Amino acid sequence: MGDLPSNQRIGSRVVFSAQRSPASVLEDPLAQQQEIADFASERTRENSEGSGHNASNILLIDPKKISDFMRFRVMFIGMLLFISSSTQGLHALFALYMEKVYMYDVRTMVDIFAAGTAFGLFVFPFGAMYDFFGPKIVIGIATAITSLSHLLFGLTFAGHIDASKTRFCIYFAMMNWGCYAFDVAALPAILTYAPRDRAQPTGVMKTFSGMGASLISCMFRGFFKNRYDHLMYFLMAIVLGFGLIGTFCLSNAPYEVTRWEDSRISLKERLRRHLIRNRYMSQLLPKRRFYILSCLLLVMNVYLSIQAVCAAYFQKEMTEGQYRGIAIGAIAIVLGILLLLVPLHALDGDTPQDHTVLERAREKERKLAELRRLRLAREREEKDAEKEEERAQKAVAHQNAGDVAIEVKDLPRILVDQSSPHADGHSVPYDNSLQHKDGEKDDEDGEETKHRRYLPLDPEASLFEADDLIPIEGGDDDASRNGWQRLGNTSIATRVSVSNVSLAARRKDNEGAEMDFITRELSTYDRPHVETITVCGEVFVTPVYETSFLLSLTYVDLWLLFYTVFAVWGVGITLTANWNIRIMVGSVFKGLDYQTYVLFATLAGISTAFGRVAIGGYEVLLLYIGKRRGVMLPATIALPVPSVMLSLALIFYLSFPGNYSLLVVYVIAAVAYGFSTSMTIYVIGIIFKRDIGMHYGFCFLGAALGIVLLYRVLLFHVYDHHKLVLPPSLHVNTGGVCVGKECLQKTLIVYLILVVLSIGTSIWLHYRYWKLVHGKLKHKRVITHFVKKRLRRINRRRRENGHATEGGAQQQKEEEEEEK
Structure with missing residues (x-):
């Protein structure tokens, strides 16, 4: 697979703070240095290539949780746009009208379909515009082109414009061009909100791009009385309305960086988006709404199919009222997709991620309550013992005062270092040198503090929330921007530093840490960088090719x-x-x-x-x-x-x-x-x-x-x-x-x-x-918690102790039988 990309340090460093929680589900990494070493050795054995893969088993994420309601709302807007995109599928409907009214033969109809479809599929310029500027401008242009094509069709069918083969080729080409432009801009933008769960949104959006034409055909039979010009005006209104909603409301996920922004954003902003990207990559999407939507799509698909066949086979017996009733039923089913906008948690349900976090949190709460009870009991006993000892020492000191004089000159350096409350500088989440400002910290407090520091997102991935980003090296935005412009074909990577941090990162309820920015060559087939993020047993492989x-x-x-x-x-x-x-x-x-x-x-x-x-x-x-x-x-x-x-x-x-x-x-x-x-x-x-x-x-x-x-x-x-x-x-x-x-x-x-x-x-x-x-x-390569590693070791020790106990009991039983 070739050599792995080499990492190179940028002259920039960012301080972040990790959230503290009074009741965390994660054991403090400060006491887990041996486990870090063990985990690193396992990673080394798995990936002998070394530095090409993640340098740290910690995945830093943005502290703000993603709103699942917001993500489904974006998908609803996407459905509206794909209904607009489906209007090009009505060619089968008005082609029969064109063939009958204008007496076109097969060659003419084939030319119109082939020219319009082939030109409409030339949406590469819209794809480039999306990559450079995002989806808004593409959706706006697509709305204008598609609406204009419907207007021209309507005016021609109404007799206001003379019909000709060339004009119909141009109209149909414009219609296809705008409809496929919706596809090439809206679908990638929607998928940025669900980078882990791409298949469900993709299937739903693509389904609406085809079923929309069947829905509009059903409405045409019920409400338009074979007036094709009125149908085209109606389609123009739909495309304009839905297109304007998409233009103003649909954008890329906040972590996406367009080509235009790539050379203009600062290093701090790039890091912020990188953390947001990690949050999107690690937060699972509720599936219940998708299941509800899939059922609605199944019902609508069967309904529209049955009505189309019935309308064809019973064309002479069907009345206008029956057609209208069928159309109203289809509209009612489609309105069921509005469920996606209802902000009810019951529609989403808890993800496996939520269940696991809550279960482990409750278990840890019970353990912490027991630890507090034992600590308070020990503290009371120690205070009583300290009082008795102080009384005895005061009595002895009073008797021997003035009898002995001790001259203190130079104590050994190591004693000075050990006695100094600030000897090790400022503490970091991955350093053993944690000290309180007063320098007084007993073992019991330390034991409890180990359980009170970090609240991750999920028990199966070491996801730490990092906020308060403070550049302390290369902090000038212009300098950072110019530095990124000089980097060229490189990709962002981060490394958590185990060195001490600046006072600027410390907060009353936060612990600070440093993160170094490093770069590596872009991941390609020759130099792959494969990153996996596993949450609740779901393995997600990030895109391998980072090339333009x-x-x-x-x-x-x-x-x-x-x-x-x-x-x-x-x-x-x-x-x-x-x-x-x-x-x-x-x-x-x-x-x-x-x-x-x-x-x-x-x-x-x-x-x-x-x-x-x-x-x-x-x-x-x-x-x-x-x-x-x-x-x-x-x-x-x-x-x-x-x-x-x-x-x-x-x-x-x-x-x-x-x-x-x-x-x-x-x-x-x-x-x-x-x-x-x-x-x-x-x-x-x-x-x-x-x-x-x-x-x-x-x-x-x-x-x-x-x-x-x-x-x-x-x-x-x-x-x-x-x-x-x-x-x-x-x-x-x-x-x-x-x-x-x-x-x-x-x-x-x-x-x-x-x-x-x-x-x-x-x-x-x-x-x-x-x-x-x-x-x-x-x-x-599951990014796993230290607590999970600890539980594995405890279970292993229990099994070993159990085997030893069983062996001892068996030996004692045999000795008793021999004595008998």
């Missing part, structure tokens, strides 16, 4: 992901887009009517939504296997799954006859495509630390290339070549329709080859990541 986007282009990993997206997304969009379902299935399904087409499209939509939300269950499965089975699997292990499923679907497409058996194809292919859309951003966040927007936007470029090559060129070129041509004497316009297996056979074979190759690229990417982290997952 331009530097990532020099590594094969990003290109492997690019090709995987090119193949899977390109084929997936071609197969599952509603308009394409009609022309592809219609070429092999004899007698395809509107009702059957809706059935195929509905099943494809359900399956895509299931694939998108399945990423949450996948993460839960990984945690279960790790905690219950002890098998730690990297998160990239499922990356080849969509390619395998899509290959299977293409084989079935080539093998099955043209009938309802093709439903199996569209279920498997849609699940694969949906899972891939969620898995892509999930993997990017796992592997890459910097420039998430540009990395994500680059993958969208792969999808855009797939639409151009795999859909417009490969599929339609073969389809158009075999289109149905009738004699001119019949005067029948076939609309460029192709019928027969030869319309798609060559195209599907090429698709299959490309997707099979994507299996290899995804496995290769997984193997490269697994090669970096498997050692850390196999030998879990």
Whole structure:
């Protein structure tokens, strides 16, 4: 794996203070020097590379707890933005209107869809803007572009603007561009609030990006009376309203540093954000709200699917009132997501982290109460004994006064040092030289003080709250800023100093400590820096690659992901887009009517939504296997799954006859495509630390290339070549329709080859990541408390003493039997 990054000291030091608590659940580290040494030796054996990994087993965090309510509120705003993003999926709805009213043939409709989708997927500039300035400016621009496209569609459908193929291509391109811009900016920003639990928010947001179109279609049948221009005005109002909310309310998590801020913030501010980042990395997110939301999504998915099929098969029997009632029911279900805004702790519940902390805190409280009782009893006995001794000494001193004179000149130096109350300077949390100002501290007080110093966040990770950051070296903001500008491609690291601290760090109820700022080379594949943070048995591996986007282009990993997206997304969009379902299935399904087409499209939509939300269950499965089975699997292990499923679907497409058996194809292919859309951003966040927007936007470029090559060129070129041509004497316009297996056979074979190759690229990417982290997952470097180490040793001693006692009892029993 190459040499580990070397650490280098910056000429800067920061003093922090650690919180004191009158009843802490953590034993004082001052009395645990031997355990520190033992733990360090274990770490050395696990990581012979040395300084490339964490220099300290202490993880300092920001003292302010994260509001889980705030995090869910951010996700609610994200849902609104993804409902706006889903409006591009209504192409299947107004495409039928365009084909009927403007008499467009298949070639024209394919050109409009391909041009609009390919250009809309070119969101790399928005990804770069997100990395440089954050999500607000991108969401504002996306809101303006998408709203304008809906307005132009509405004016054209109303007859105020002349319709043409070129205009519709531009309108649809603008619509897709704005909708995908919401995706590339909002989703990375939302995931910064849940860096440990990325899968659940990803699945929920991606699901809304697809189900929003089904919801709006249901509302269209109930309220708009086939007025497509009114529908477009309504969509414009929705996008404007939700977009303005996102523009003003959505931002990155407070620990994120944008490219624009990177060279402008001070060293103290950088450290503050680093501690906030550690807090986000170590505070678990309540899962109960996600479970409630998953149930709501399941109900809404089933409801919208059933109503779509019923509306198609019973189109002649359905009345306007029935359509309106179905739409009101769908709206009521969607309003259930407002539960995410209700500030009730009962909706969240306690995390395993909370349960463990409270349980250990109660146990420690009982121990501390017993210690206080024993200490008070000893103090009373000692005071009585001291009084008796003082009386006796006074009597003896009174008798011998003036008889003996003692001249004190020079006492040994060691006695002077031992008697001085300030001989060791100022105390630090990791130094044995703790002294009270008055120099008087008995053993009992020391024993209790060991239990009264620090209150960590969680018993399975040494998380210390650090506040009152005071730069004492390199404290000038301009100097620190210039120093960071000169650092270039380096990454922040911290090291807790065991030296004494400045008086500036001491407070009445706080203990001070120093933290040195050090730098190391950026973590790459050649020089990896793998950091794991384990809380309550959940192992979290921080992103390994800390390179910028331009530097990532020099590594094969990003290109492997690019090709995987090119193949899977390109084929997936071609197969599952509603308009394409009609022309592809219609070429092999004899007698395809509107009702059957809706059935195929509905099943494809359900399956895509299931694939998108399945990423949450996948993460839960990984945690279960790790905690219950002890098998730690990297998160990239499922990356080849969509390619395998899509290959299977293409084989079935080539093998099955043209009938309802093709439903199996569209279920498997849609699940694969949906899972891939969620898995892509999930993997990017796992592997890459910097420039998430540009990395994500680059993958969208792969999808855009797939639409151009795999859909417009490969599929339609073969389809158009075999289109149905009738004699001119019949005067029948076939609309460029192709019928027969030869319309798609060559195209599907090429698709299959490309997707099979994507299996290899995804496995290769997984193997490269697994090669970096498997050692850390196999030998879990759990950041553990000293109290946990002490409990292990106590249990070991009890077992040894128990074996010795059992052996002695057994020997005594044998001797008694011999005497008898």
